[in-house]
Amino acid sequence: MGKMIASLAENRGHQIVAKIDIGDTDIDFNDMDVAIDFSTPDAAFDNISGCINHSVPVISGTTGWLEEYEKVVQLCEDKDGAFIYASNYSLGVNVFFELNEYLAKMMKSLDQYSVAMEEIHHTQKLDAPSGTAITLAEGIIKNTSHIAWKMEGSNTEGIPISSKRIGTVPGTHTIDYSSNVDSIEIKHTAHNREGFALGAIIAAEWIIGKTGVFKMKDVLGL
Numbered sequence: 001m002g003k004m005i006a007s008l009a010e011n012r013g014h015q016i017v018a019k020i021d022i023g024d025t026d027i028d029f030n031d032m033d034v035a036i037d038f039s040t041p042d043a044a045f046d047n048i049s050g051c052i053n054h055s056v057p058v059i060s061g062t063t064g065w066l067e068e069y070e071k072v073v074q075l076c077e078d079k080d081g082a083f084i085y086a087s088n089y090s091l092g093v094n095v096f097f098e099l100n101e102y103l104a105k106m107m108k109s110l111d112q113y114s115v116a117m118e119e120i121h122h123t124q125k126l127d128a129p130s131g132t133a134i135t136l137a138e139g140i141i142k143n144t145s146h147i148a149w150k151m152e153g154s155n156t157e158g159i160p161i162s163s164k165r166i167g168t169v170p171g172t173h174t175i176d177y178s179s180n181v182d183s184i185e186i187k188h189t190a191h192n193r194e195g196f197a198l199g200a201i202i203a204a205e206w207i208i209g210k211t212g213v214f215k216m217k218d219v220l221g222l
Contacts, residue, residue, distance in 0.1 A: 001038040001061070004197040012201060020047065029054035034204045041065040041127070048072055048083065057082035057207045059200050061089055063131030073213050082207050086216045087131030088171075089199030094216045096188040100136050100175060103186060104143040113177040113184070115140060116152075118162040120172040128163035132173055137161060140175075170196075 017031040035051045041064030051058045076083050119133040137149035150158035170190040177184040206219045
């Protein structure tokens with residue numbers, strides 16, 4: 001993702017002034033207008049907080065670190081910083097998030113339908129379920145009587161999420177409402193990873209000059 005973001009950013013006329021890797025401590029923040037963080041769960045908080053502490057807006061697409069999300073929100077407030085986190089920066093996925101919530105509202109009173117989710121990603125993806133799947137589940141929970149999600153096969157209550165890791169699949173997410181008589185399904189399929197990188201760059205372009213904590217729906221006006 002880092003290489004793809006750098007390539008697309010340069011094609012859009014931007015200059016890459018720093019590439020930060022594991023173990024880098026001597027970082028010059030002075031020439032940075034914005035930082036894009038696609039790292040690892042154990043590095044994300046330090047990366048993000050370091051930028052905010054140096055007045056650099058941050059776009060983060062790293063998943064698996066959200067137990068520290070509120071700390072970043074507080075840091076942004078304290079430092080008048082700017083921050084966007086999204087589990088998925090694809091423009092199409094963010095439209096899909098809105099579609100998911102709209103469908104959930106319509107299905108709320110139809111108790112004969114059960115909802116389940118499936119996400120498929122490449123074998124190198126570290127977290128399961130995907131951050132995108134969790135965001136989709138939270139969108140359903142927000143708009144229905146469901147109160148939790150669970151991994152498929154778990155004995156706990158919640159919306160079941162099936163996670164599969166296959167080959168080089170960029171990302172496929174399916175939401176299925178099924179009853180005894182029919183099924184309703186919505187699905188997003190990424191054909192490659194370029195859409196994730198482009199969305200992050202668009203978010204980075206948008207956040208310049210702003211302060212606060214935002215979402216991709218703010219960037220896209222959804």
